Amino acid sequence: MCGIIGVENNKNAAVLTLAGLLTLQHRGEESAGITISGREKMRTFKAMGLVSRIFNEETLLNKLHGTVAIGHVRYTTSSKSSLINAQPFQISCIHGNISVAHNGNITNFPKIKELLLEKGAIFSHTSDTEILLHLIAMSKGSLTDIIAKSLRKLEGAFSLVILKDRTLIGARDSNGFRPLVLGKIDNSYIISSESAAVEVIGGKYIRDIKPGEIIVIEDGQIKRSLIYKKVRRQTSCIFEQVYFSRPDSVMFEQTVKEARVKMGEYLAQQMKNIKADIVIPVPDTGYFVALGFSRASGILFENGFIRNHYVGRSFIKPSQKLRNLTATLKLRPIGEVVNGKEIILIDDSIVRGTTSKRLINILKEAGTKKIHFALSCPPITDSCYYGIDTPNREHLIAANNSVEEIKKYLNVTSLNFLSLDNLVKACSSSNKKNDVFCVACFTGKYPIKTSKSR
Ligand SMILES: O=P(O)(O)OC[C@H]1O[C@H](OP(=O)(O)OP(=O)(O)O)[C@H](O)[C@@H]1O
Ligand SMILES: NC(=O)CC[C@H](N)C(=O)O
Ligand code: SF4
Numbered sequence: 429m430c431g432i433i434g435v436e437n438n439k440n441a442a443v444l445t446l447a448g449l450l451t452l453q454h455r456g457e458e459s460a461g462i463t464i465s466g467r468e469k470m471r472t473f474k475a476m477g478l479v480s481r482i483f484n485e486e487t488l489l490n491k492l493h494g495t496v497a498i499g500h501v502r503y504t505t506s507s508k509s510s511l512i513n514a515q516p517f518q519i520s521c522i523h524g525n526i527s528v529a530h531n532g533n534i535t536n537f538p539k540i541k542e543l544l545l546e547k548g549a550i551f552s553h554t555s556d557t558e559i560l561l562h563l564i565a566m567s568k569g570s571l572t573d574i575i576a577k578s579l580r581k582l583e584g585a586f587s588l589v590i591l592k593d594r595t596l597i598g599a600r601d602s603n604g605f606r607p608l609v610l611g612k613i614d615n616s617y618i619i620s621s622e623s624a625a626v627e628v629i630g631g632k633y634i635r636d637i638k639p640g641e642i643i644v645i646e647d648g649q650i651k652r653s654l655i656y657k658k659v660r661r662q663t664s665c666i667f668e669q670v671y672f673s674r675p676d677s678v679m680f681e682q683t684v685k686e687a688r689v690k691m692g693e694y695l696a697q698q699m700k701n702i703k704a705d706i707v708i709p710v711p712d713t714g715y716f717v718a719l720g721f722s723r724a725s726g727i728l729f730e731n732g733f734i735r736n737h738y739v740g741r742s743f744i745k746p747s748q749k750l751r752n753l754t755a756t757l758k759l760r761p762i763g764e765v766v767n768g769k770e771i772i773l774i775d776d777s778i779v780r781g782t783t784s785k786r787l788i789n790i791l792k793e794a795g796t797k798k799i800h801f802a803l804s805c806p807p808i809t810d811s812c813y814y815g816i817d818t819p820n821r822e823h824l825i826a827a828n829n830s831v832e833e834i835k836k837y838l839n840v841t842s843l844n845f846l847s848l849d850n851l852v853k854a855c856s857s858s859n860k861k862n863d864v865f866c867v868a869c870f871t872g873k874y875p876i877k878t879s880k881s882r
């Protein structure tokens with residue numbers, strides 16, 4: 429998952445974009461970048477690492493002048509985690525200087541790249557996003573037309589912010605896999621992956637960018653908004669509510685926090701025969717699920733872990749070595765809370781199993797008597813090709829083991845997964861049909877086939 433943001437018509441565009449990126453840091457920790465433009469020449473500044481390490485006062489004041497900016501935090505899901513693939517990608521072409529920041533994965537990238545290479549195109553990045561810039565550079569027409577034409581050629585998941593001179597453009601693929609919202613601060617529009625980033629920088633969330641929509645904004649005015657490709661079926665990623673998004677962001681007319689509380693309530697219904705002394709969340713994502721569980725079951729909520737806030741998230745780290753290290757450093761049980769207790773331990777998901785095995789071991793070392801482990805989604809049995817890094821089924825613990833085998837491996841008293849029906853109910857607003865979600869990593873039924881999908 430990556431985080432993207434764009435701010436236009438604002439003399440503080442750089443600072444607001446930076447604040448937005450800090451708010452979206454949970455979506456990608458590997459690299460970050462900002463492109464800024466306005467009266468002066470377009471410039472991009474990007475580097476590997478966390479936003480706070482890359483952007484300081486000196487970078488901002490000396491290098492980032494302008495009134496329109498886009499920013500990106502990267503979680504690698506195509507090619508390598510390296511500086512050449514850090515975004516935004518800024519190019520110079522027949523249409524002038526253009527910069528783009530992308531969240532998602534373009535599933536027909538290999539095919540398009542091959543065609544472009546045959547035509548003599550030269551690539552300077554290795555990830556999927558660059559093909560869009562080639563398609564734009566080779567198209568003719570107005571800015572909106574060339575973007576629409578180019579996007580129609582892409583398949584898969586792409587929420588985008590694009591910058592050209594003083595124009596900010598937002599676009600979303602027609603399945604609506606990844607979120608993208610429109611907001612406003614004073615006379616400036618904001619486009620962001622999540623509504624939390626709009627609100628943290630002082631703006632107001634207006635609406636979601638629709639699946640298949642392009643929106644063109646300049647000088648504080650929406651110049652055009654069009655549906656470039658009709659939605660056949662909206663399939664927004666349900667894992668956004670489960671794991672990726674911030675609890676204070678709005679999705680499907682409710683906050684992610686509300687969805688997670690409901691997941692906890694449904695889990696409590698599913699597990700009504702299990703009694704325990706306390707309910708403990710695995711920070712951070714398990715927090716609101718455990719709260720919902722506790723309210724619905726009447727079992728006392730307790731904080732059983734101290735979380736180290738300086739090591740980031742474990743699942744999104746780019747190598748198993750880093751994931752192991754983060755999982756080891758991230759959480760420490762509080763002995764006096766768990767010692768001698770029968771607990772319900774709540775996390776959002778088991779993906780590779782890196783976190784859960786460690787947690788259960790350290791809880792036992794701290795004297796926990798019995799552990800009922802509960803997850804706020806079904807077993808993850810299939811890879812994601814739309815912007816989450818679970819490329820090999822052999823790395824997914826639930827792809828190769830039954831629930832009973834995982835229970836034995838984790839050595840827990842019971843293992844409980846939220847049912848798919850209950851997950852969909854928790855994430856839906858009351859007036860939406862169920863098929864607005866992609867649930868392929870739980871079912872293997874992919875809304876868009878790729879060469880690798882089952
Ligand atoms: O089975 P695994 O491969 O270990 O992945 C799943 C775990 O990783 C995540 O936590 P993470 O540390 O990434 O983020 P969080 O602190 O926001 O919950 C998630 O909440 C699970 O705890
Ligand atoms: N997870 C993402 O959204 C990443 C965007 C893009 N596919 C990249 O790898 O850079
Ligand atoms: S496969 Fe899973 S993680 Fe990927 S888009 Fe679909 S629901 Fe989200």
Ligand SMILES: [Mg+2]
Pocket residue numbers: 710711712713714775776
């Ligand atoms: Mg977690």
